[in-house]
Amino acid sequence: MVLKETKRHMKKKKILLVIAIVGLIAAYFVWDNFLKTAPSMKRLDADYQIEATQLYSAYDANEETANLKYLNKIIEVTGVVSNIETPENSLPVVSLKTNGFGVVKCTMEAPLNDNELKLIRLDTPITFRAECIGSLLDVMLIRAIILEQ
Amino acid sequence: MKLSKLFLPLTLLLITASVHAQGRYLTRTGHVKFFSTAPMEDIVAHNNKVLSIVDLAKGEVAVDMLMKSFEFEKKLMQEHFNENYMESGKYPKSTFKGKFDVPAGLKNMDNGTYEVDVTGEISIHGVKKPLATKATLTVDNGVLSCGLVFNVKVKDHDISIPKVVVKNIAEVVEVTASFNFEVYK
Numbered sequence: 527m528v529l530k531e532t533k534r535h536m537k538k539k540k541i542l543l544v545i546a547i548v549g550l551i552a553a554y555f556v557w558d559n560f561l562k563t564a565p566s567m568k569r570l571d572a573d574y575q576i577e578a579t580q581l582y583s584a585y586d587a588n589e590e591t592a593n594l595k596y597l598n599k600i601i602e603v604t605g606v607v608s609n610i611e612t613p614e615n616s617l618p619v620v621s622l623k624t625n626g627f628g629v630v631k632c633t634m635e636a637p638l639n640d641n642e643l644k645l646i647r648l649d650t651p652i653t654f655r656a657e658c659i660g661s662l663l664d665v666m667l668i669r670a671i672i673l674e675q
Numbered sequence: 676m677k678l679s680k681l682f683l684p685l686t687l688l689l690i691t692a693s694v695h696a697q698g699r700y701l702t703r704t705g706h707v708k709f710f711s712t713a714p715m716e717d718i719v720a721h722n723n724k725v726l727s728i729v730d731l732a733k734g735e736v737a738v739d740m741l742m743k744s745f746e747f748e749k750k751l752m753q754e755h756f757n758e759n760y761m762e763s764g765k766y767p768k769s770t771f772k773g774k775f776d777v778p779a780g781l782k783n784m785d786n787g788t789y790e791v792d793v794t795g796e797i798s799i800h801g802v803k804k805p806l807a808t809k810a811t812l813t814v815d816n817g818v819l820s821c822g823l824v825f826n827v828k829v830k831d832h833d834i835s836i837p838k839v840v841v842k843n844i845a846e847v848v849e850v851t852a853s854f855n856f857e858v859y860k
Contacts, residue, residue: 659743660767662726
């Protein structure tokens with residue numbers, strides 16, 4: 527009688543363990559596919575390191591070819607700051623000078639804190655790591671972070 | 676050929692070129708918002724890096740935007756929008772090209788508000804569809820601005836919404852665009 531009870535108890539424990547493991551796997555699957563956000567730019571490696579003038583020239587020469595190389599890639603771009611925009615309810619945008627009509631526009635990953643704002647000065651060189659999303663008249667980068675020299 | 680004989684045609688050419696150039700306006704900071712209302716939630720996204728060029732001499736307008744420039748309140752929503760629905764990696768741009776009849780007052784850049792019918796083609800997610808919509812162009816002391824609102828049927832552009840989130844995203848999305856132009860030099 528006692529042995530039967532123990533066996534039933536063990537069976538119950540095994541079932542609960544299996545349910546718990548299946549539950550954990552399901553939870554991980556849901557998190558991985560639906561709830562996890564992309565890693566922050568700090569944790570990503572750059573595919574290219576390039577001057578803003580060169581990046582712009584590449585797009586200016588041939589957008590399709592440039593997209594094959596740079597679109598959706600992580601780029602460390604160095605350039606001279608030509609403009610800083612901090613629109614309300616939107617992420618800050620820093621423009622880098624080029625030799626053409628357009629600029630390289632870098633939308634920051636997050637709002638800039640005071641220390642970061644001090645690093646970004648007009649007519650001063652700076653390096654960002656960001657994702658290239660293509661070009662309109664300007665070459666557009668997003669999720670930009672400042673790389674301190 | 677005597678220089679004096681060339682003078683008149685050259686002058687006319689310069690005037691024509693000058694007028695033509697004056698008919699073109701551009702913005703790189705146009706604003707497009709889309710709004711989706713569904714049983715579970717409302718979704719709003721803004722893009723304030725939209726490129727638009729309007730030619731009042733020809734009655735033409737072009738709008739280009741990068742999909743990854745749309746900003747959402749929730750980062751996760753933005754990622755799902757780009758990776759799952761719009762496939763922005765494959766189709767980075769949406770474009771609109773349209774034509775409209777330009778009222779005489781607008782051509783002269785007289786102060787006022789002008790409502791025009793624009794017909795053209797919109798390309799989203801790699802799929803082009805005809806689009807006809809009203810646009811309101813305003814001239815205020817030499818400054819041109821434009822506003823328009825239209826609807827986009829998500830299915831028309833082969834954008835498929837997974838059944839699991841179908842109550843979160845509307846089948847028809849309202850798009851609102853506003854542009855403040857500068858002279859295109």
